[in-house]
Amino acid sequence: MNLFGTDGIRGIANADLTCEIAFKLGQAVGLRLTPPRQVCVGRDTRVSGNMLEAALIAGITSTGRDVIRLGVITTPGLSFIVRHFNLGGGVMISASHNPFEYNGLKVFGPDGKKISEDTELEFSRMILGETRLALPTGDAVGRVFEGAGMVDAYVQFLRGFVQAEMSRLRIVVDTANGSASYLARQVWGALGANVKFIHCEPDGVNINRNCGSTSPSCLAAEVVRGGFHAGFAYDGDGDRCIAVDEQGNVLSGDHIMAIMASHMAQNQRLRGNTVVGTVMANFGLEKYLSSCGIRLIRTPVGDRFVMEEMDRGGYTLGGEQSGHIIFGDILPAGDGMLTSLCLAGVFARSGRKLSDLASVIEPVPQVLVNVESACPGQVVQLPRVQQAIKQVSERLEGVGRVVVRPSGTEPLVRIMVESLDAGLVQECIDYLKAVITEEAQSGASSRKPPTV
Numbered sequence: 001m002n003l004f005g006t007d008g009i010r011g012i013a014n015a016d017l018t019c020e021i022a023f024k025l026g027q028a029v030g031l032r033l034t035p036p037r038q039v040c041v042g043r044d045t046r047v048s049g050n051m052l053e054a055a056l057i058a059g060i061t062s063t064g065r066d067v068i069r070l071g072v073i074t075t076p077g078l079s080f081i082v083r084h085f086n087l088g089g090g091v092m093i094s095a096s097h098n099p100f101e102y103n104g105l106k107v108f109g110p111d112g113k114k115i116s117e118d119t120e121l122e123f124s125r126m127i128l129g130e131t132r133l134a135l136p137t138g139d140a141v142g143r144v145f146e147g148a149g150m151v152d153a154y155v156q157f158l159r160g161f162v163q164a165e166m167s168r169l170r171i172v173v174d175t176a177n178g179s180a181s182y183l184a185r186q187v188w189g190a191l192g193a194n195v196k197f198i199h200c201e202p203d204g205v206n207i208n209r210n211c212g213s214t215s216p217s218c219l220a221a222e223v224v225r226g227g228f229h230a231g232f233a234y235d236g237d238g239d240r241c242i243a244v245d246e247q248g249n250v251l252s253g254d255h256i257m258a259i260m261a262s263h264m265a266q267n268q269r270l271r272g273n274t275v276v277g278t279v280m281a282n283f284g285l286e287k288y289l290s291s292c293g294i295r296l297i298r299t300p301v302g303d304r305f306v307m308e309e310m311d312r313g314g315y316t317l318g319g320e321q322s323g324h325i326i327f328g329d330i331l332p333a334g335d336g337m338l339t340s341l342c343l344a345g346v347f348a349r350s351g352r353k354l355s356d357l358a359s360v361i362e363p364v365p366q367v368l369v370n371v372e373s374a375c376p377g378q379v380v381q382l383p384r385v386q387q388a389i390k391q392v393s394e395r396l397e398g399v400g401r402v403v404v405r406p407s408g409t410e411p412l413v414r415i416m417v418e419s420l421d422a423g424l425v426q427e428c429i430d431y432l433k434a435v436i437t438e439e440a441q442s443g444a445s446s447r448k449p450p451t452v
Contacts, residue, residue, distance in 0.1 A: 003127060004120040006302035006408025008106035010095050013048035017103055019055035021127060022093075025105055026059020028126040029091060030142070031133070032119075034110045035065065037088030040147060042070040042078040044094040044179040044237045047204030048103045052093050056105070061142030062135055068147040074179040074238030075106060076335035077154040083112035083332070084157075085150055094179065094237035097214045097322075098410060100205045113332045114304045155186045161341040162190045165348040170228045171195045172244075173340070174219040176212025177202040178236035180337060187337055198222060208235065213242040213323050213336070216250050224248040230347070230354045232340035239303070240323035241336035243343060245354040253323045254285040255358045256343055260325070261294055261317055262360070263346045269316055269329065270294065276309045276318030278302070279403050280416055284363040302408060303334050365422040367429045371413040373440035376406030379413055388435040392417070392428045402428065404436070413440065 003009050009025065011017040029039060041057055043049035049072075057067050068087070070078060075092045082090045089109050095102035107115045107123070115123075173188060173195055175181040181200040188195045198219065199211035211218055213235040223231040223244050231244035243251040257275055264270040274295045277285065286296045297313070299305040303324040310318045310328045319325035324334035331338060347354050373379045380386075385404070392402045400419025407414050413436050417428045 001124055001128065002117070002121050003124040006304065007096060008092075008104045008114075010098070010102060010104035010409055012101050013046070013052065013103040017052070017105070019051060022052045022055035022105060023059040024127040025091070025107070025123060026056040027063055027133060028123040029089065029107060030060040030063030030065040032122065032126070033107070033115075034088035037086070037110070038066045038068055038145075039088050040068040040070050040078060040081055040090040040150070042073040042075075042090065042092050045072055045177060045181065045202035045204060045207050046095070046100050046103055046236075048101075049093050052103055052105070056091060056093065057144060061144060063133075063142065064136040064140050065142045067142060067144050068150065069144055070147040070151055072179055072182060073151055073154070074183065074335070074337070076239050076331060076333040076338065077151065077179075077183070079108055079112040079333040080154050080157060080331060081147070081150045082108050082110065084153060086110075089115075092237065096237045096409065097208055097212070097235040097240065100207050100209070104409075111332065113307060151183075155183055158187045158337050158341065159190060161338065161345065162188070163345045163348065166344050167191060167194065169194060169230065169344060169348055170226070171344065172198060172219060172222050172226070172228050172231035173200075174198050174211055174216070174231065174233040175200040175238075176208050176234055176236055177206045178208065178212065178234065178238060180234045180238040183238075184234075184337060187341070196222070196226065196228070212236065213240045216242050216244060220244045220248040220250055230344065232336070232344075234336035234340075235323070238336045239334040241325065241339040241343075242323045243340070243354070245358055247355050249355060249358070251354070251358050252282075253319050253321045253325055254282050254363070255361055256323070256325055256339060257317065257319050258285055258288050258361050259343060259346060259357050260327075261289060262292060264317055265292065265294060271314055271316045271329075274313060274315050276306050276313075276315050278306060278320050280321045280368075282321065282361070282363045282366050283401070283418060284361045288361050301405060307332060364418055364420055365425050366416065366418040367425050368414065368416050369429055369433055370407070371415065371433060371436045371440055372411060373406075373413050373436075374411055376411060376413045376440075379436060379440050380404060380406050382439050385436055385439055388432055392432060395428065396424070400424065402432070404432065
């Protein structure tokens with residue numbers, strides 16, 4: 001059994017995701033992840049972060065491995081530090097865009113990338129197993145070191161993307177009361193009073209609450225009210241970026257990839273003239289890229305799958321509609337602050353409005369809905385649900401697409417329907433939602449997944 005979803009081991013802290021799991025994962029990391037090099041541990045601003053950090057570090061040091069404690073940092077910041085300082089790997093404690101009561105454990109290898117599925121399975125077996133481990137004693141146990149200097153190196157890395165042309169811009173930055181709350185001020189500080197920060201006062205429970213990349217309406221209102229040129233919203237662990245133009249229009253990862261792909265192609269940075277997206281990418285993005293002679297490759301949902309495809313083809317741009325944007329020639333992870341800096345640089349140098357740059361995409365009508373389910377993976381496989389998906393697929397053949405999948409981060413079934421016919425989209429969404437809701441509420445989906 002693999003305890004890892006699309007983005008680490010995740011669940012409600014102290015219920016699904018316990019200190020025991022964190023401790024055992026720490027031991028697995030200490031014993032198997034690139035010994036004997038040091039590993040680092042970072043966290044976001046959730047109230048449960050300190051608790052899980054203590055358990056995780058205890059597990060790692062119990063194996064004799066030394067730990068560098070980074071404190072509050074973004075997930076891409078941890079990825080950067082692992083590679084830049086040649087560490088053995090790292091673990092990020094975060095549930096990204098989820099509500100504060102959730103938390104998660106994301107493991108990165110020495111290359112700064114998320115561990116492979118094979119390694120996830122090995123770690124899962126070690127967490128679930130009852131094998132007694134031979135552990136060191138005395139001065140052979142691991143030690144803990146503080147990594148503030150390493151975090152400073154990450155800040156300086158990002159500040160290198162602040163360009164002189166950006167000084168004319170007035171920007172609003174929404175840090176979602178998350179990992180970027182402390183770092184964004186340092187990164188954007190070179191622009192001084194031209195940047196306004198909102199939702200950057202974390203208290204342990206307000207992370208992602210009506211703010212950030214999953215709730216950009218407040219940012220959009222602030223941009224319009226203050227006459228700003230643009231706004232950028234990050235998520236709880238800082239690996240996503242959603243933009244807002246000067247008119248208050250919300251720009252998804254699809255818009256950002258379209259703008260950046262065109263710019264990178266003009267500057268011979270878009271390797272293979274290819275962008276890697278997921279099955280959720282709007283057809284409007286694919287249509288625009290095709291008009292520019294750029295190919296779009298689709299992968300399953302999850303930035304790890306995007307990164308794997310980028311590695312296979314040596315591609316330099318990929319991402320998700322949700323705002324995970326990966327610049328493969330810069331960093332092997334989506335980084336919200338990096339994305340916003342790169343996008344701001346492009347439209348500052350262009351002399352055009354962000355709304356003009358984003359207008360190249362004409363999104364095809366696409367509706368996304370979620371259905372709650374304790375066991376979304378089981379619900380999706382139920383015969384009646386599979387039959388409903390087949391019927392909708394046949395109806396949309398040649399005119400649209402349907403994607404139904406279990407969420408890898410929350411107890412939800414996610415439904416997406418896309419077509420030029422908006423009425424048809426809504427009909428198909430209503431039908432699928434009704435069938436899946438009924439099946440999810442039946443006894444077939446009431447069984448809880450096994451816990452440790």
